Amino acid sequence: MSVLVNKHSKVIVQGFTGTEGTFHASQMIEYGTQVVGGVTPGKGGSKHLDRPVFNTVDDAVKATGANVSIIFVPPGFAADAIMEAAEAGIELIVCITEGIPVQDMIRAKNFLVGHTSSRLIGPNCPGVITADEAKVGIMPGFIFKKGNIGIVSKSGTLTYEAADQVVKAGLGVSTAIGIGGDPIIGTPTKEAVELLMNDPETVGIIMIGEIGGSMEAEAALWIKENGTKPVVGFIAGQTAPPGRRMGHAGAIIGGADDTAAAKMKIMAECGIHVVDSPANIGQTMASVLKGVKA
DSSP: OOSSOOTTOOEEEETTTSHHHHHHHHHHHHHTOOEEEEEOTTOTTOEETTEEEESSHHHHHHHHOOOEEEEOOOHHHHHHHHHHHHHTTOSEEEEOOOOOOHHHHHHHHHHHHTOTTOEEEOSSSOEEEETTTEEEESSOGGGOOEEEEEEEESOHHHHHHHHHHHHHTTOOEEEEEEOOSSSSOSSOHHHHHHHHHTOTTOOEEEEEEESSSSHHHHHHHHHHHHOOSOEEEEEEOTTOOTTOOOSSTTOOOOSGGGSHHHHHHHHHHTTOEEOSSGGGHHHHHHHHHHHHHO
């Protein structure tokens, strides 16, 4: 089992023939992901990376049976690309694009409410990877070794760091989900954690958040009531000053509950094993699992 993507996922790339789309599609293919084609309006009927190019997502779905799309489209057009994928019946939409105007994302988010068969990951995210099966994103695949630890993270860099720490601790990764750091995203922390809680092959979960917003607190409260697996948590931005955006558009302290300290306190009170440094993630998970097995 895995969540969101696996070796059977049929992936198309929106923005296939652009520089970013070409580079990352090549990396995904090399990893073993089943990339079945791509979309670039006006270039339908041609081939790229030995895969067919289509003018629309609908054309691509009808021709290939694709159920996953990854978006490498400029910010001004990315919300429309998300909605086009949902309209075509794509089950998982992964939007890598950053800098999408907030008003555009509000429109896309509202559109997705009426398309419940589609799930959006991102935008401004590294994507999703099920280790040794499918990489739908921009993460360095060699870091992720197969195992049974799920990762949910707002930060791309810390997703990779967590995976590296897990592997160094003698464990491996089931699925890692980079949810994105923008103010408006498709899948919040709680929903991503819930997916991994319900995955029978995932035995432990790493939850990485950052300052700003309430997603980590909401996830922690859900874990307290419904969690069946150990969770190790980390919050980035512990030294961030209030009112200043740090890294991600969504990472800004707006009130007392948005700080790293406040989030870490709530998480600990909800039974999450909170670490002060990402360097301790892997070893803490290994120790926690030994305790569970004992």
